[in-house]
Amino acid sequence: MTTPRKQALPPKHIPQRRCVSCGQQRPQRELVRIVRLPSGEVSVNVGRKKLPGRGAYLCYAPECWEKALKRDRLSYALKGPVSPEDRQRLQEFAQGQLQQAPTSTTMGPQ
Ligand SMILES: [Zn+2]
Numbered sequence: 134m135t136t137p138r139k140q141a142l143p144p145k146h147i148p149q150r151r152c153v154s155c156g157q158q159r160p161q162r163e164l165v166r167i168v169r170l171p172s173g174e175v176s177v178n179v180g181r182k183k184l185p186g187r188g189a190y191l192c193y194a195p196e197c198w199e200k201a202l203k204r205d206r207l208s209y210a211l212k213g214p215v216s217p218e219d220r221q222r223l224q225e226f227a228q229g230q231l232q233q234a235p236t237s238t239t240m241g242p243q
Pocket of ligand 1: 152155
């Protein structure tokens, strides 16, 4: 029997990113990256691979997505218009993804 060796990550600097909707800073892994690809298409950056292009980050909180899509914060953050199709795709992603997202981890005051 082989046990997969756990890779202990050294406690070094965790990159912090800011949600374009609520403005809260969080560790990058707690945010979803939205990226404007070089083709102009806006996509959700799922998986470990970092897609090329201008990125923006959003929390997993549904209200952040709602706000970002409604108030056009994303177009601002991505420095260009977000097409209705892109918007639709993001909304679908939000609906599918956010429902199964873990309940928000409440962290103590820093
Ligand atoms: Zn947020």
